[in-house]
Amino acid sequence: MKDVFDYVDQHGPECVRELQAFLRQPSISAQGKGVAEAAKMVERMFSSLGAKVEVFRAEGAAPLVAAEIRGDGERALLFYNHYDVQPPEPLDRWEHEPFGAEIDGGRLYARGVADNKGDLVARIKAVEALLEVRGRLPVTVKFVAEGEEEIGSPGLDRYAKEHPEAFSADACIWETGGRDEEGRLELTLGCKGLCYAHIEVEGGSYDLHSSLAAVVPNPAWRLLWALNSLKNEKEEILIPGFYDDIRQPGPGEAELVESLPSSPERLAKSLGVERFVLGLAGKDALKRLCFEPTCNVCGLSAGYEGPGSKTVLPSKAMAKIDMRLVPDQRPDDIARKFEDHLRASGFDDLRVTWLGAEHPARTDPNARIVRVVRDAVVELYRKEPSLHPTSAGTGPMYQVAAQFGTPAVGIGIGNVASRVHGPDENVNVSDFLEGIKCMALVLERFAG
Numbered sequence: 001m002k003d004v005f006d007y008v009d010q011h012g013p014e015c016v017r018e019l020q021a022f023l024r025q026p027s028i029s030a031q032g033k034g035v036a037e038a039a040k041m042v043e044r045m046f047s048s049l050g051a052k053v054e055v056f057r058a059e060g061a062a063p064l065v066a067a068e069i070r071g072d073g074e075r076a077l078l079f080y081n082h083y084d085v086q087p088p089e090p091l092d093r094w095e096h097e098p099f100g101a102e103i104d105g106g107r108l109y110a111r112g113v114a115d116n117k118g119d120l121v122a123r124i125k126a127v128e129a130l131l132e133v134r135g136r137l138p139v140t141v142k143f144v145a146e147g148e149e150e151i152g153s154p155g156l157d158r159y160a161k162e163h164p165e166a167f168s169a170d171a172c173i174w175e176t177g178g179r180d181e182e183g184r185l186e187l188t189l190g191c192k193g194l195c196y197a198h199i200e201v202e203g204g205s206y207d208l209h210s211s212l213a214a215v216v217p218n219p220a221w222r223l224l225w226a227l228n229s230l231k232n233e234k235e236e237i238l239i240p241g242f243y244d245d246i247r248q249p250g251p252g253e254a255e256l257v258e259s260l261p262s263s264p265e266r267l268a269k270s271l272g273v274e275r276f277v278l279g280l281a282g283k284d285a286l287k288r289l290c291f292e293p294t295c296n297v298c299g300l301s302a303g304y305e306g307p308g309s310k311t312v313l314p315s316k317a318m319a320k321i322d323m324r325l326v327p328d329q330r331p332d333d334i335a336r337k338f339e340d341h342l343r344a345s346g347f348d349d350l351r352v353t354w355l356g357a358e359h360p361a362r363t364d365p366n367a368r369i370v371r372v373v374r375d376a377v378v379e380l381y382r383k384e385p386s387l388h389p390t391s392a393g394t395g396p397m398y399q400v401a402a403q404f405g406t407p408a409v410g411i412g413i414g415n416v417a418s419r420v421h422g423p424d425e426n427v428n429v430s431d432f433l434e435g436i437k438c439m440a441l442v443l444e445r446f447a448g
């Protein structure tokens with residue numbers, strides 16, 4: 001691979017400039033800013049590889065840019081990425097312009113550079129390097145770049161159903177990833193699913209004098225009682241059937257957790273919490289983080305929340321609940337069980353609106369792509385990566401990969417100080433350049 005790596009070294013500055021140009025184009029899906037322009041840039045980058053490019057458009061959704069370059073051999077590898085970014089706000093917390101793409105002390109600063117424009121460009125450049133040096137690719141490469149990941153990928157399911165051929169591959173390299181505190185690359189084999197509920201209870205048509213509490217039902221109490229019925233103090237989720245479809249982690253997956261270098265105690269400290277739920281520590285905490293679903297109160301409000309006292313009986317109470325799901329829970333099924341439970345418990349006066357749904361997904365750690373990526377990392381970085389059976393977070397891995405039976409591995413160019421979604425998001429320029437080599441090596445080794 002020396003020839004390809006030399007090419008990357010020689011063309012490094014050019015690759016960085018191209019990434020900077022992409023970063024300077026805002027593409028904030030939550031605010032609808034610059035998304036169409038960014039999609040155009042992705043289309044141009046794919047075209048410049050000589051790829052067969054298709055831009056899929058669905059009513060009310062950001063375009064999905066797909067590309068394919070035929071390679072030697074039977075195998076096809078899919079790169080999943082997104083070209084949208086989180087909003088940069090609060091702007092006054094940034095020391096570098098969010099869309100300036102400045103390099104300072106070896107770091108490249110911009111919204112979206114770590115999540116995940118840097119990875120998308122690194123992968124494009126890896127393909128370019130192989131094509132320029134060898135004239136052909138060892139495997140067929142597909143790209144799928146969506147523009148709505150940061151708002152929950154609402155259009156992706158439809159795109160995947162209508163254009164399955166754009167997604168079909170033998171393995172998938174997931175959007176992003178990075179290095180841990182000790183510089184070890186983290187490979188992630190899954191994502192949790194999600195079910196997000198907005199709950200409202202209404203009482204009087206306006207906030208009433210609190211003396212009326214003797215006779216008028218209080219929506220805040222109704223909401224609290226309902227929430228109380230969802231989970232107990234032993235952290236058990238009480239929705240009937242909630243745990244029914246959970247697949248116990250396979251032996252390979254449980255072992256991965258045992259071998260993880262991360263320290264939950266250090267994590268607790270960095271989060272500013274004194275203890276974990278149920279007094280969990282060590283690997284037990286990690287296992288729970290990986291393999292347990294959650295039922296979490298994200299927001300709660302009712303009545304007077306200002307300073308001092310105001311005696312009032314609120315007319316309305318609201319809660320937002322997210323449930324992170326694990327294989328094989330299904331968001332539609334969990335939503336139905338949630339509503340059935342509220343109704344059966346006498347809370348049919350609560351109005352539930354579903355704001356987001358995502359299936360969970362987990363790759364078998366014995367899948368060939370896992371070994372290929374791990375070996376490529378060891379070969380290039382001379383350091384064993386850590387393998388995480390899943391991210392505790394959520395992403396559309398089911399729609400892109402798992403529903404087609406495609407194993408997926410997350411790897412990327414970020415690090416613990418990358419401030420993903422935060423101010424001064426950044427990556428090391430050297431990690432970006434190494435990331436290009438790493439992806440070229442993965443393609444080469446995947447051919448096999």
Ligand SMILES: [Zn+2]
Binds near residue numbers: 175176
């Ligand atoms: Zn992302």
